[in-house]
Amino acid sequence: MIFSIAVLITVVAFVLLILVKGQAKGSIALGVVLINAGLSSWIAFRTLYGDPFELSFYGGLVFGEIPIRVDSLSGWFLLMMNLTMVTGIVYGIRYMTPYNDQSSNITLHYTSYILNHIAMIGIYTLQNSLAFLCVWELMAISAFLMVIFEHSKMETLKAGINYLVQSHLCIVFLTFGFIWVSANTGSYDFKAISTYSASVIPALSFLLFGCFFIAFAFKAGFVPFHTWLPYAHPAAPAHVSGIMSGVIIKLGIFGMFRMLLLIKENHLLIGYVILIISLITGVYGVMLAIIQHNLKKLLAYHSIENIGIIGIGIGLGAIGLGLNKPYLVFTGFAGALLHTFNHSLFKSLLFYGAGTVYQATHTMNIEKLGGLIKKMPQTTTLFLIASLAISGLPPLNGFISEFFIYSGLFNGIRSDQLTHTVVIITALFSLSIIGGLAMLCFTKAFSVVFLGTERHPFHQKIHEAELFELFPKYIVAICIVAIGVFPQLFISTVAKPVSLFYSGSTFKPIQQEFIDVAQMVSLAAWGLILLSLLVLGIKKITTSARNITTAPTWACGYTVPTPRLQYTANSFVRSFRKLIRPLLIMNKKEEVIYGVFPDTIHSETHPYDKIEALLIDKPIKGIRRFMGRFKLVQNGSVQYYISYGVGFIFMTITVPFLVTVVRYVIHLLKQIGV
Amino acid sequence: MSLIGLVLIITTSFFFSGIVIRTKSILSGRKGPGMLQPLKDIWRLFRKGAVYSKTSSFVFRIAPSIYFSTVVMAIFLIPFDSFPGILSFRGDFVFFAYVLALGKFFMIISAMDTGSSFEGMGASREALYSMLAEPAFFILMGSFALLTGHTSFFEIFNNLRFGSYISYALGTLATFVLIIIAMIENSRMPVDDPKTHLELTMIHEVMILDNSGFDLGLILYTTNLKFAMYGALIANFHIPYGLALHYSMAVFMGIQILFAISVGIIESFMARFRMNHNPQFIFTLSSISILIFLGVLLMLGRIA
Numbered sequence: 001m002i003f004s005i006a007v008l009i010t011v012v013a014f015v016l017l018i019l020v021k022g023q024a025k026g027s028i029a030l031g032v033v034l035i036n037a038g039l040s041s042w043i044a045f046r047t048l049y050g051d052p053f054e055l056s057f058y059g060g061l062v063f064g065e066i067p068i069r070v071d072s073l074s075g076w077f078l079l080m081m082n083l084t085m086v087t088g089i090v091y092g093i094r095y096m097t098p099y100n101d102q103s104s105n106i107t108l109h110y111t112s113y114i115l116n117h118i119a120m121i122g123i124y125t126l127q128n129s130l131a132f133l134c135v136w137e138l139m140a141i142s143a144f145l146m147v148i149f150e151h152s153k154m155e156t157l158k159a160g161i162n163y164l165v166q167s168h169l170c171i172v173f174l175t176f177g178f179i180w181v182s183a184n185t186g187s188y189d190f191k192a193i194s195t196y197s198a199s200v201i202p203a204l205s206f207l208l209f210g211c212f213f214i215a216f217a218f219k220a221g222f223v224p225f226h227t228w229l230p231y232a233h234p235a236a237p238a239h240v241s242g243i244m245s246g247v248i249i250k251l252g253i254f255g256m257f258r259m260l261l262l263i264k265e266n267h268l269l270i271g272y273v274i275l276i277i278s279l280i281t282g283v284y285g286v287m288l289a290i291i292q293h294n295l296k297k298l299l300a301y302h303s304i305e306n307i308g309i310i311g312i313g314i315g316l317g318a319i320g321l322g323l324n325k326p327y328l329v330f331t332g333f334a335g336a337l338l339h340t341f342n343h344s345l346f347k348s349l350l351f352y353g354a355g356t357v358y359q360a361t362h363t364m365n366i367e368k369l370g371g372l373i374k375k376m377p378q379t380t381t382l383f384l385i386a387s388l389a390i391s392g393l394p395p396l397n398g399f400i401s402e403f404f405i406y407s408g409l410f411n412g413i414r415s416d417q418l419t420h421t422v423v424i425i426t427a428l429f430s431l432s433i434i435g436g437l438a439m440l441c442f443t444k445a446f447s448v449v450f451l452g453t454e455r456h457p458f459h460q461k462i463h464e465a466e467l468f469e470l471f472p473k474y475i476v477a478i479c480i481v482a483i484g485v486f487p488q489l490f491i492s493t494v495a496k497p498v499s500l501f502y503s504g505s506t507f508k509p510i511q512q513e514f515i516d517v518a519q520m521v522s523l524a525a526w527g528l529i530l531l532s533l534l535v536l537g538i539k540k541i542t543t544s545a546r547n548i549t550t551a552p553t554w555a556c557g558y559t560v561p562t563p564r565l566q567y568t569a570n571s572f573v574r575s576f577r578k579l580i581r582p583l584l585i586m587n588k589k590e591e592v593i594y595g596v597f598p599d600t601i602h603s604e605t606h607p608y609d610k611i612e613a614l615l616i617d618k619p620i621k622g623i624r625r626f627m628g629r630f631k632l633v634q635n636g637s638v639q640y641y642i643s644y645g646v647g648f649i650f651m652t653i654t655v656p657f658l659v660t661v662v663r664y665v666i667h668l669l670k671q672i673g674v
Numbered sequence: 675m676s677l678i679g680l681v682l683i684i685t686t687s688f689f690f691s692g693i694v695i696r697t698k699s700i701l702s703g704r705k706g707p708g709m710l711q712p713l714k715d716i717w718r719l720f721r722k723g724a725v726y727s728k729t730s731s732f733v734f735r736i737a738p739s740i741y742f743s744t745v746v747m748a749i750f751l752i753p754f755d756s757f758p759g760i761l762s763f764r765g766d767f768v769f770f771a772y773v774l775a776l777g778k779f780f781m782i783i784s785a786m787d788t789g790s791s792f793e794g795m796g797a798s799r800e801a802l803y804s805m806l807a808e809p810a811f812f813i814l815m816g817s818f819a820l821l822t823g824h825t826s827f828f829e830i831f832n833n834l835r836f837g838s839y840i841s842y843a844l845g846t847l848a849t850f851v852l853i854i855i856a857m858i859e860n861s862r863m864p865v866d867d868p869k870t871h872l873e874l875t876m877i878h879e880v881m882i883l884d885n886s887g888f889d890l891g892l893i894l895y896t897t898n899l900k901f902a903m904y905g906a907l908i909a910n911f912h913i914p915y916g917l918a919l920h921y922s923m924a925v926f927m928g929i930q931i932l933f934a935i936s937v938g939i940i941e942s943f944m945a946r947f948r949m950n951h952n953p954q955f956i957f958t959l960s961s962i963s964i965l966i967f968l969g970v971l972l973m974l975g976r977i978a
Binding site: 370371373374377384388391392393394399402403406407409410411413414418421424425428429431432433435436437439440442443444446447448451452453513516517520521523524527528531532534535536539542543546547548549550551552553554555556561563565566567571572573574575576578579 | 720721722723724725726727728729730731732733736739740742743744746747750751761762763764765766768769771772773775776778779782783786787788789790791792793794795797798799801802804805806808809811812813815816817819820823825873883884887888889892949950953960964967971976
């Protein structure tokens with residue numbers, strides 16, 4: 001019943017979207033997203049605080065029975081996704097206003113947005129592999145259409161196609177995995193994956209998991225499958241980047257959780273593999289994030305880092321499953337799930353902030369920005385909150401999820417196996433490095449974009465975003481702070497999906513313990529906030545009678561400082577860049593200074609991804625060279641092409657004929673032999 | 675009872691830099707200022723007005739207060755002898771490290787807020803060095819979590835028993851690591867020279883060039899608090915188990931004074947490293963922490 005209503009409303013909305021004009025399109029899209037989000041959230045709530053939801057319908061001869069199962073894992077992801085999709089569309093309507101004259105483009109955009117939302121609901125709920133592939137494809141295509149909104153720009157189109165190709169690589173692996181299972185069991189139901197993996201030797205089921213892992217790693221952006229991400233995110237409109245980074249890449253995380261639930265073999269090995277890949281992902285992502293000049297690209301690399309942190313949690317949980325240590329399972333998986341949610345919050349907020357900056361200044365090059373805090377104080381404050389949260393600092397939500405993972409690591413360090421201990425200490429090392437690097441990255445991004453004075457004069461007047469545009473950001477910011485200061489309220493909810501991994505009430509004592517700890521963390525967070533307010537109050541009282549003046553910044557005696565004298569983002573991270581030089585490719589263009597009175601010279605530096613150069617560019621070059629040898633076939637003259645066609649037709653006739661002839665001859669020979 | 679530790683740390687913070695300065699002046703044969711001079715300076719600053727840069731925003735005005743609060747919050751977590759800190763929970767040292775990072779985050783962005791290239795330079799260095807020092811602390815705590823099987827400051831310190839030779843070696847190494855972390859976090863020699871007069875070679879001093887009045891006083895006092903905090907951590911390593919309260923208090927104060935004197939000695943006899951050598955030096959700390967980790971593995975008999 002619910003589904004028919006949702007489908008009906010959506011179809012009507014598509015028609016309406018074409019008919020109405022301008023601003024009304026946005027309102028329709030908002031309405032439909034709200035309705036779909038409301039309906040799916042209602043189911044999600046019911047499963048999180050009650051019983052799992054199960055329904056099955058007949059999908060015709062091809063699909064067979066399509067089961068819709070919503071367990072608490074799907075519920076958690078559904079709620080997370082709905083929140084960001086709703087804030088995304090509310091923000092997006094405002095963001096899209098300047099483009100309202102491109103009527104058909106806007107219609108296509110909103111249609112893809114709604115389709116994308118529905119496809120994701122499908123991904124979280126459908127458990128028939130064929131139907132799953134269909135909605136997955138729908139999601140990939142609609143996301144592609146959203147990314148290439150500004151398709152008149154060559155770069156956007158390139159990024160979009162890059163994304164499209166890589167998301168289909170992901171689909172290749174998915175299809176392969178699903179066909180593998182259904183060929184052996186004859187069923188498209190997800191349950192078949194479970195039964196099949198239990199029935200074969202561990203090596204095979206590990207391969208099966210590996211196949212799914214690679215597929216989902218493409219989507220989630222694990223290194224080395226991450227290369228599409230830093231292109232697609234900056235190219236898309238801000239709210240699309242927000243939902244891509246916030247929820248679309250989380251589909252990969254969901255997939256991993258789902259597969260861990262279904263494939264119950266080799267958990268220890270799988271855990272180690274995921275953990276190690278995630279460590280590399282986390283460190284590599286943030287390392288490259290630091291040296292980016294494009295704000296959105298920086299945020300995109302940061303998504304890779306956060307996927308790494310989530311992966312560390314998943315790996316830890318899987319190791320816990322393998323070693324039968326419920327504590328590790330709980331901290332790892334709960335940390336990963338919570339971080340998935342947290343990341344969707346602060347990353348969408350950061351992208352919305354970046355979008356507002358872009359609309360005001362028309363640039364994403366952070367070296368050209370600066371001093372925005374005075375022109376857009378609210379946007380700045382919201383961006384600051386998100387920056388603190390993404391750096392994992394208390395009293396905000398990023399800290400809570402990282403705290404879970406840290407607790408798991410510190411607890412899991414005690415083991416009889418040396419390898420285990422060594423792996424865990426490596427994870428601790430990397431996680432703390434990631435934390436430090438994230439701080440370096442966001443002090444740079446925040447301060448260069450918003451603080452100081454503007455580095456380049458802007459031609460247009462810059463002003464604060466309208467309230468309607470700020471409203472969704474405030475909602476997200478409130479969620480960020482709420483999780484940070486009242487973590488205890490969220491633990492029992494996040495414990496629901498985790499409890500799918502262990503039957504019975506194994507987690508009850510651990511959950512209780514964590515609620516107690518979270519109580520203390522909450523106390524500490526409040527203590528910190530109150531203490532800061534107290535100190536600020538004391539300062540206000542003591543200095544109220546004193547003489548407070550303003551003056552230019554102290555420039556060590558230099559009296560005519562210009563904005564150009566400010567520290568740039570590039571110089572802020574220079575010493576770091578020198579440290580990690582062996583891991584980077586920096587493309588530099590420098591001109592030499594000539595003469596006594598030199599002309600203006602320019603120098604440019606562009607960081608490039610070494611893994612991309614090695615794993616994507618080099619093979620593509622090789623393939624191109626190989627394919628180049630067949631160029632003579634494609635020579636452009638029609639006569640040749642017609643002859644190819646004739647040749648093909650000729651072959652289709654002669655080959656079967658020849659086969660028959662050969663068969664006949666063999667038959668004859670056999671008769672002679674007998 | 676948890677308040678005893680807090681009171682002790684705050685008391686220490688009052689005379690800590692006095693002792694350092696005194697040691698330095700005695701060693702260099704100067705008369706030097708009195709023990710309480712730094713405190714008097716801070717007190718004077720508290721009662722002064724302030725000059726704010728035109729470029730700066732509210733970030734610059736709230737940063738020192740938040741910085742101070744984070745350090746106080748971190749101190750709340752530190753146990754003393756057999757009393758847990760005011761707040762004590764599993765994984766509290768993670769909160770400890772991250773709450774200090776929050777303070778640093780605000781100091782860095784407040785330095786960038788002034789738009790001064792000098793302060794940007796200091797901010798950049800501070801961000802890099804604190805990032806490099808972070809793993810050492812986590813590996814250190816991880817090793818002790820492995821050794822004791824507990825994951826909070828209080829439980830770890832209460833279950834840490836020194837007995838064998840390896841454990842003494844570990845204790846020494848851990849103390850060394852903590853001292854160096856304290857020196858880095860407080861921007862002292864050999865990483866940074868608080869007495870240098872050239873802005874180009876400063877880290878912490880150059881970040882606060884534009885702070886004045888109450889804010890500057892707060893920042894200077896916070897530095898003292900931070901020293902006392904790390905001193906308390908070191909002292910917790912060494913206070914023997916089951917000592918009567920008045921003895922353990924005496925031992926605590928003794929260790930803090932020793933720590934202050936050794937800071938003075940280090941600063942008198944060492945020159946500051948070249949800036950580009952600092953990262954290597956700081957990163958070496960992590961390898962010492964790994965040495966501690968290996969020592970713990972030896973003690974537990976995991977590796978022969």
